[in-house]
Amino acid sequence: MSSATKALKLLSYFSTARPEIGLTQLCRIAGRDKATTYRHLQALETAGFVEQNPLTKHYRLGPAVMQLAQIREATVPRKASAKSALAALADATGETAHVTVLSGTTLYGLCDCESPRHGTRAVIDISIFPLHATASGQCSVAFGDPSLLEAAVANLEGFTASTPTTHSDLAALIETARETGFACANQSYESEIQGIAAPIFDHTGHLAGAVAVASVASRHTAELEHTIKSELITAAREITRNWGGKIPTQIEAVWAKSDTTPNALDSTQ
Amino acid sequence: MSSATKALKLLSYFSTARPEIGLTQLCRIAGRDKATTYRHLQALETAGFVEQNPLTKHYRLGPAVMQLAQIREATVPRKASAKSALAALADATGETAHVTVLSGTTLYGLCDCESPRHGTRAVIDISIFPLHATASGQCSVAFGDPSLLEAAVANLEGFTASTPTTHSDLAALIETARETGFACANQSYESEIQGIAAPIFDHTGHLAGAVAVASVASRHTAELEHTIKSELITAAREITRNWGGKIPTQIEAVWAKSDTTPNALDSTQ
DNA sequence: AACAACGGTTCAATATATGAACCACACCAG
DNA sequence: CTGGTGTGGTTCATATATTGAACCGTTGTT
Missing domain, CATH: 1.10.10.10 (Winged helix-like DNA-binding domain superfamily/Winged helix DNA-binding domain)
Structure with a gap:
């Protein structure tokens, strides 16, 4: 070092x-x-x-x-362009929403937005998101470069009883994420917190990060999950577009197959 | 190094x-x-x-x-608290306003605000402000720790024909600043740009930085200067208050003596 | 096909980082 | 006031990590 x-x-x-x-x-x-x-x-x-x-x-x-943040923001205005989508997501779901960005094999928290609807809500206070234990991390591994899986298995630290700590546990979650277009982390990083994440892409065509909703587990219902997934699709599309990218057609296809299809949008544009 | x-x-x-x-x-x-x-x-x-x-x-x-900027802002929310005052200053003067912060003997640009009023306006694009050549720098030397004068004379680089490049030239400008409560830099860093700065203080009671207005020299009139000084006092008071500090009574006294006194404010509060 | 410019790599020479022990000061309890 | 414990800061011999000339492979240009 x-x-x-x-x-x-x-x-x-x-x-x-x-x-x-x-x-x-x-x-x-x-x-x-x-x-x-x-x-x-x-x-x-x-x-x-x-x-x-x-x-x-x-x-x-x-x-x-x-100073550097000002220059970074002027250079790559990701944060500003993600904020509005995040606010809409938090508002529509009534839960805490956040965006993470990938740099190399490290996933950083970019910004988060808490919904004022509930008294108790998830508080995002991690700056580097573990790839194996968080919904955003699993999402990155599922849709990002293969080197991310290597990086994830290199550190399978256990945070809760539900944290995937073996290669096969993680692989199963990744497979599910690839099939559904969402990564779901049920209390695998913090107990009582359930995360659902969708991938976002930038102008290079590669995975740039993830947008996720963290909800309080005790409040989680099938209906809420449906709403979250629907809104996540909208948010992922908007952020990806703002960042100059495009959702891969494969992912759009699995999203369309699921029963979480949001009201018709000109997603092909 | x-x-x-x-x-x-x-x-x-x-x-x-x-x-x-x-x-x-x-x-x-x-x-x-x-x-x-x-x-x-x-x-x-x-x-x-x-x-x-x-x-x-x-x-x-x-x-x-x-990330770091988010933490810094949460720790020392200077930027957020300076922004509103800066916007008001830029709006009232029709010129570009900016705030600098002092760390040790280095003066950093914190944020700036351009007035939309004029087509041509000063563009602030320096991240470290020379202590001797800028209004904000001279203001820091005049009202800050004596070590700043040492640091200033250690580097008297000439930027324009008007840059003070000798100890005595600088000392004269500093003396004027102390007498008036403002530092004025007339095209001493960039030609065609004239700066006027007022000091700002934080909770420690020491100088924390400066607030300044950069105007295009050709547009500069006595009336504009009067307006700028008047608005600078208001802005310096507000930012200082937001940062948990207090304008030293000596400086309030010299401001009150000058003919630039703004309309009555409860400045003692 | 020759060329130039670029990002990236190697390895001997050596300038640089290191940490145990040290100091000065502030705080606290008795 | 005194001794103990905590702090931020400093020293200097040791040895480790940094350095840069020369190198390679690739890309885009002429």
């Missing part, structure tokens, strides 16, 4: 749940030496990726990430 | 004007070796900070920066 990689990795320990981290604390989390970690933080601070809270001396993400 | 620093620095070469960069091209820009640059890019790609356009093999900023 290169020195630069190690320094960059430090940034991944920041989250909305843990927005400020002290030097010693970060050493413990990362399992790294204090001197090394300190120098890496200095490099990150020089570049503006972290800054110190002047009062506590704890580190937090710096202003440089805001 | 550490390896991590060098890798991070590669990210700074991306901009909205140059959103995708090839390997060889980046080597030329950065003046670095190809093998080294390639490895650094791989480290950045692994961390999700860049990704490759699969068609052209050129590199562009990756999805990880979006």
